[in-house]
Amino acid sequence: MKDLVSLLKGGNKPSLLAALVNAFLGTLKGVAFFLTGNVAMFAEMMHSFGDAANQFFVFIGSALSKKAPSPRFPNGYGRVVNLVCLGAVLIVAILSYETIKEGLHHFLHPATESSGMYIALSVLAIGAFLELIVLNKAAKEVLHEVGVEGKGLAIFQSVRYLKRAKPATKLVWMEDLVATGGNVLAILAIVIAHFTGFYRLEGLVSIIIGLMMFYVVGRVFLDNARGAIGETDEEMLVHIGNLVMQDPNVADIARLEVIKEGEFLHVELVAETDSKLSLAYLDDVRDHLTELLLNQKGVTKVTMAFDEDDGERAWTHTATIPEGNKGRI
Structure with missing residues (x-):
């Protein structure tokens, strides 16, 4: 009760x-x-x-x-x-x-x-x-x-x-x-x-x-x-993608999904990084990015993985910041 x-x-x-x-x-x-x-x-x-x-x-x-x-x-x-x-x-x-x-x-x-x-x-x-x-x-x-x-x-x-x-x-x-x-x-x-x-x-x-x-x-x-x-939030997808790309350890984004779950947003991310970086170092990067993304408006769940940089740029969206997230970067 x-x-x-x-x-x-x-x-x-x-x-x-x-x-x-x-x-x-x-x-x-x-x-x-x-x-x-x-x-x-x-x-x-x-x-x-x-x-x-x-x-x-x-x-x-x-x-x-x-x-x-x-x-x-x-x-x-x-x-x-x-x-x-x-x-x-x-x-x-x-x-x-x-x-x-x-x-x-x-x-x-x-x-x-x-x-x-x-x-x-x-x-x-x-x-x-x-x-x-x-x-x-x-x-x-x-x-x-x-x-x-x-x-x-x-x-x-x-x-x-x-x-x-x-x-x-x-x-x-x-x-x-x-x-x-x-x-x-x-x-x-x-x-x-x-x-x-x-x-x-x-x-x-x-x-x-x-x-x-x-x-x-x-x-x-x-x-x-x-x-x-299960609809994609296009505006937040671009914002989160550009936010992730600002991290110096991220070379590219292989896959990114920002799905609306009712009033909330769930983020699934596969980021490409330098293959020479250690797992321990990448674990710290993941913790930092997870905390950063969870601080964005409406985001309640973040699933993140890393892949080796293939040398080809996949993420090409221009930067945009939803008004409710200004000042959170």
Whole structure:
């Protein structure tokens, strides 16, 4: 039990916060939908409950992914978070379909009037405000994970670094961006429908919200499918390769792999050296390089071997330093 609690403490905090906020908002929107019958509110209720379930599973997965390697699973449990995200998006896909279906029905058969406009608007305004807070929290976490200092509203600054964020944080960022936009769209639909009588707009907005949810499903599915298979981190591969080549004892790199294991990076390296160097000396070189690489952002495992220099240069990448690793060389 203590081990489980310890693991949960290491779970992705933005995803837990987002799950709690969305569960509260889903309940609030459900009550508002029951009172008003507004289809845009129905779409937002489904969206919030879908996000809550999704983000809760992601929190659990991110916590379990930090479990220490075992003899049976020597590479650790890093990819668990990718598998959980793949399962979680199925929930969102189902709710996206229901949202679009309900919106299409309302578009083809619109209500003649929406009741409880002020209830709906109040709930949606609360939702937009809370989702914006969670989105900014996720944006700050993105910047923290890549080692960049956040300034002011972190949402816009985080867009640049989103690709390098951890899978759980990226999912929360994307879902809450869509959720914030969905709340704003629903507010506009209700106001415009009320003053123009064009109640089909509420159904149209419901369809748009459902399609936005499907977009998140597609992006998250592709990102985590690659992670579950085992994707190379190209930027870190070049950075680590150039870092190794700066060592005077390394003549070339015969093989280098930098594989994403969930939120972590595993490095496998075969370096070419002078055949005259003793094993004892090379052992010290390996210890130094291993310590250096483990100090790089996200690297948790390094496997290194040496081979005789064949006189032909294989490593030709130009130097690049990921922002989160500046100052670590």
